[in-house]
Amino acid sequence: MDSKKRMSRREFLVSAGGAAAGLALASTGLGALAPSAGAAGREIPEYPWVEYFDKPLDVEKVREMGVQFFSEGQGCCEAAFRAITTALGEPFNLIPAEMMNFGKAGVVGWGSLCGALNGAAAAVGLVFGRSQQATAIINEVVGWYCQTALPLNAEVKSVSDSPLCHVSISRWVKASGMKASQRGPRCGALTGDVAAQTALYMNEVLAGTFVPVIAMSEETKACYDCHVGGFVDDTIGKMDCAPCHEGH
Ligand code: HEC
Ligand code: HEC
Known part of the structure; x- marks a missing residue:
């Protein structure tokens, strides 16, 4: 460089x-x-920083750190952000990850966007800024999250079919028979998985091998084509419609 x-x-x-x-x-x-000066008392260089992401991340290390930071009480969002920025090193790790704490439990308990997704997306945004790469990676991570049985290595996994913390937790509660307040180990493992998957896509973009594969279901695609930017043009969103609306 x-x-x-x-x-x-x-x-x-x-x-x-x-x-x-x-x-x-x-x-x-x-x-x-x-x-x-940044968090570590070091100077923060001029943005953009995409050139500082110049070697692949250790995906398994990112997963471990996500789990570890969550277990230390940082919350899903801060833990996912910190796992990725720690693996990236300077200057990314000079940004205080504490700012992402707000994202826990879908933004301070509102159950909206899953904090692990929010934190991982913020790290992608920090690297790739206002670019198509940022949009493509984040889109893929969110789609992957909705469609994948998580946590990857847990005994009880669940498919959220939604990026919402509310839905994701509720479906895990149904699948596991546990209480929502017992979600700690599940959300910790999921935080590691989301951070790791994000790191994987980032590495693929760096290597020039990234190919998005996540697609909307046929059903949602039909609703989407009419309602989102189509001739009805009366809403926004790529979430599956079926969990919340009946067809017509
Ligand atoms: C061929 C186009 C088309 C498709 C496909 C379509 N819609 Fe609609 N939808 C409409 C139109 C037109 C209206 C009426 C809009 C209005 O009254 O302003 C409507 C109304 C609605 C409404 C408003 C409440 C209601 O029932 O009137 C909802 C919610 C809705 N659609 C959801 C969906 C979902 C979910 C899907 C997919 C399962 C879907 N739509 C597929 C065209 C479509
Ligand atoms: C997490 C739940 C959720 C998901 C997922 C969702 N919606 Fe909705 N949608 C709502 C809610 C809640 C409203 C507000 C309904 C109201 O005010 O009556 C709404 C409103 C709408 C309306 C306007 C309804 C009206 O009565 O005019 C349309 C059209 C609509 N959604 C289509 C879609 C389509 C198409 C999708 C999938 C691409 C989708 N929604 C996904 C919850 C959801």
């Missing part, structure tokens, strides 16, 4: 003879405009 790209803004200012300008900013109380 080009060493210039890796330079932080402060290094740039200094090497361009801008140190005096930096001091001037500080003394006029505009120091806040100078480059700031």
Whole structure:
């Protein structure tokens, strides 16, 4: 990688003879405009950062870290985000993963988007920014989550058919006979699986081998074509319609 790209803004200012300008900013109380330090007290380089993702992630290590961080009480969203950003290293791990804590249990208990998906998607967004790759990877992870029996290595797995925490938990409760409040080990394992699957797709994009395979069911596709951007054009969404609506 080009060493210039890796330079932080402060290094740039200094090497361009801008140190005096930096001091001037500080003394006029505009120091806040100078480059700031990240979580580990390190300088944060200019965004975008996609070039810093230059070697494949250790998928199994990401899975382990997701499980571990969840077990430490970080919540599904923070744990998934931190597992991926830790594996990515700098500068990604300079972003405080705590900001993702809000995503737990579908955004502070609202049961909306599964926090593991939310956290993993945020990590993808941090790497790929406003790009087709980000959209394609996140789309694939969400589709995979809906259609896959999870957690992958658990005795009791369930297919959520939905990216919603509410639906995902309820279907696992039905499948396992457990209480929702006993979901800890299940959600920990699922967090690891979601982070790992995301890392896998990221690696494939890096290698140029990524091929999206997740497709909408025929049934939902028919509803979608009329209602989402079709001639009715009165709603949004790629979730399966059947769990919530009867056909007509
Ligand atoms: C051929 C196009 C078409 C398809 C396919 C289609 N819809 Fe509709 N849908 C309509 C139209 C037209 C309306 C009436 C819209 C209006 O009154 O504004 C409607 C109404 C609805 C409504 C509003 C409540 C109601 O029953 O009137 C819901 C909910 C709905 N559709 C869901 C679905 C779902 C779920 C599917 C797939 C199983 C589906 N639609 C497939 C065209 C379609
Ligand atoms: C998680 C549950 C859920 C899913 C999944 C879902 N919907 Fe809905 N949908 C709702 C709710 C709740 C409303 C609001 C209903 C109301 O206000 O009466 C709604 C409203 C609608 C309406 C307007 C209904 C009306 O009476 O005018 C349409 C059309 C619709 N959905 C179509 C779809 C289609 C097509 C899909 C699949 C691509 C889908 N929905 C997936 C829950 C869902």
